[in-house]
Amino acid sequence: VKENEFLSVINNTLKDNSFLGDDCAFIEEGLYITQDSLVEDVHFDLKTITPRQLGYKSVAVNLSDIASCLAKPKYITISFSAPNSCTNAFIEEFYKGISEICQNYGVKVIGGDITGGEKIFISITAIGAKASPYKAARNCAKEGQVVFSTGFHGLSAAGLCLITNGDSSDKTLINAHLKPIPNIKEAEMLAKVIDSDIALMDTSDGLGDALYKISEASNVCLSVDYNKIKAAENLIQASKKYNKPLQDWIFWGGEDYNLVGTISKKAFDKLDKNIFTQIGEVLPLKDRNVIIKNQKDLPFIDKKVFESKVYNHFE
C-alpha cells in the first residue's frame, strides 16, 4: 500500500523511527505532540459534513491521539487552507466547531495559519501534558493482562453508511461519525488507576487494527471474546438494513475514537465497568496475533488478514 511504502522511504531517509510507532511523540519537556491532517475529498466530503462539524471533528481526531498516550490535552495549532470561494460564514462556523470542542476539554488554540489552496486542507498539532508516571504505548502489552475497550465499535462506519444513503433515521450513528468523542475523560480515569505501563491505542483505524498493532508491537497474542465486545442494538439493526457484515463494522469500521488496551487485572478492577469492558486477555504469542472467540467469520487476525482488511479500509 502506497502509504506504507512512503512511510518506509521516509523512515529510511530520516534514519530514525519518528514516523513509525505511537500516535504521539514524547519530548523531554514532559509534553506529547501529535500532528494529523484532514484533506477534502480524501477524509471528508463537504456534502455530508457541516463546517462546524468539520472543525469539531478535526480537533477531536487529534485530541484522541493525545488521550491514547494518557496525556492531558493543553494546546492546539491549526493550519487551514481553503479556496478563494470559501466564505466568511464557512470560516466562522468551522472555528466555532473548533472553539466548542476546545472549551469542552480545556484546550487552548495558540496559533496556526491560514492560506489559499484548491481544496480544503486542515492540519492540526495537538500538545498534551504527561499525566501519568507510567507509559501508554502499543508495545507495552504483557502476558496475563486484561484486554479492554471503551464504548461501542463500528458506530461511525454505520453512521457513514446511513449518511451516504441519505438515511437520517438514526442520529446516534450519524453523530458517531460526524461528532466523535475523544476519550479524554477515560484516559484520565486510566491514568488514576494504573500501577505499571499499559498498551493503549485509539480505534481511529478500527478495533481490529488496534488489537493487531498492539499484538505485533508487544509480541503477544491478544485473545478476545466476540460475545464480550458490546454490539450496539442500533448497529445490529443498521447492519441488517444495509446487509453489511456486523463484524466488519465492529473490527474494521474505524473513526470511532474509542480506547483499546491491555492493563493489569488489579488496575482493571478499579475501573468503572460501565465505561471499561474486559474483552479478552493477553497470551504468549504463538501463530496468531489476535484470536477472536465466538466469531466464525473472523476467528483470528494475523498479518495476512490484517493487511487485506486494512487495504480495503484505505481504498
Next chain:
Amino acid sequence: VKENEFLSVINNTLKDNSFLGDDCAFIEEGLYITQDSLVEDVHFDLKTITPRQLGYKSVAVNLSDIASCLAKPKYITISFSAPNSCTNAFIEEFYKGISEICQNYGVKVIGGDITGGEKIFISITAIGAKASPYKAARNCAKEGQVVFSTGFHGLSAAGLCLITNGDSSDKTLINAHLKPIPNIKEAEMLAKVIDSDIALMDTSDGLGDALYKISEASNVCLSVDYNKIKAAENLIQASKKYNKPLQDWIFWGGEDYNLVGTISKKAFDKLDKNIFTQIGEVLPLKDRNVIIKNQKDLPFIDKKVFESKVYNHFE
C-alpha cells in the same frame, strides 16, 4: 484582503488573539510553537523547485519563525499530503532536504503524517526552547533604540525573477530563493547580548512589512536610512537587467528570512557588525510609522502605503 478578513473572523470566533501578533506562541513549559504551511501552486511551483529544495525550504521557513522569537529550535513535526502520482523518489528527495536542514541546526523530526490529496500540501510545526530571559516580540520597540537588520534584502525576490525568466546566470540570487538560511545563529548572538526585551521579526514578508508591523505594534516611529540598508551588487545588476525598481525588491520582496529588530545601543555595540547592521533608530510615533531617509520613491510607510504594497505582494 481575504486573508486579513478571515483572520478577523477567526479571532472574533475564538475570542482571543491567538492568530494575531507574533510568529510563535509561547507556552508555560518554556517552549515556542509555530505552524506554517506551504501549498503547491500557491507557495511553490514544482517546475521551479526540486523536491529536495522544497523539503529544505519548508523547514527553513518554520525555523526562521522560531529564530525571530530568539528561541532555539529543537523539534519539528511534518504533515505531508501528495497525489497518488507522487513517486518514492520524490518522497525520498523531499525528506533528504528535511533531514539536511535538521542536521544543520540540531533539530529532531519527531512525528507527522502522510496523506493523499490532489495537490502537495506541507504543514510543519516547529518547537523551540526559550533561550533568553528577555522577550523578542514585535511590540517591544522603544524610543531611543537602534533599528538593525541582518543580511541583504530582496535577494529572494530577485532570485524568483531570474528563475521565472529561465535565467540561471546568478546562483546566489537563485539560492536565496530556493534555499534560504534561517537566522538561527544570529538569534543566538542576539540572545547572548541583550539586557532587555527587543522587537524582532523575520523578513518572510519583506523588510517593509517587518518595519511597519513593529512600528504599529509598538506605537513608535522607525526612522531608517536607505543608504545604510545594504544593497547587494548582484541585486542592483538584476534590477537593471529586468527593469525592476530596486527599492521594491528590498522593501517588499519577502522570503529573505533575515532578522529585523530594535535593540538598545549598549547591546547593539556588542554585536558583530559584519552580521548586524544599524539601519536606523526608534523615534516617538508622529504621523508616519516608518520614515525612509534618502529614498525619494518610498520616503515613508504609513498604513496606506503598507496595505497597497502588501496587497500587491499577496496577488
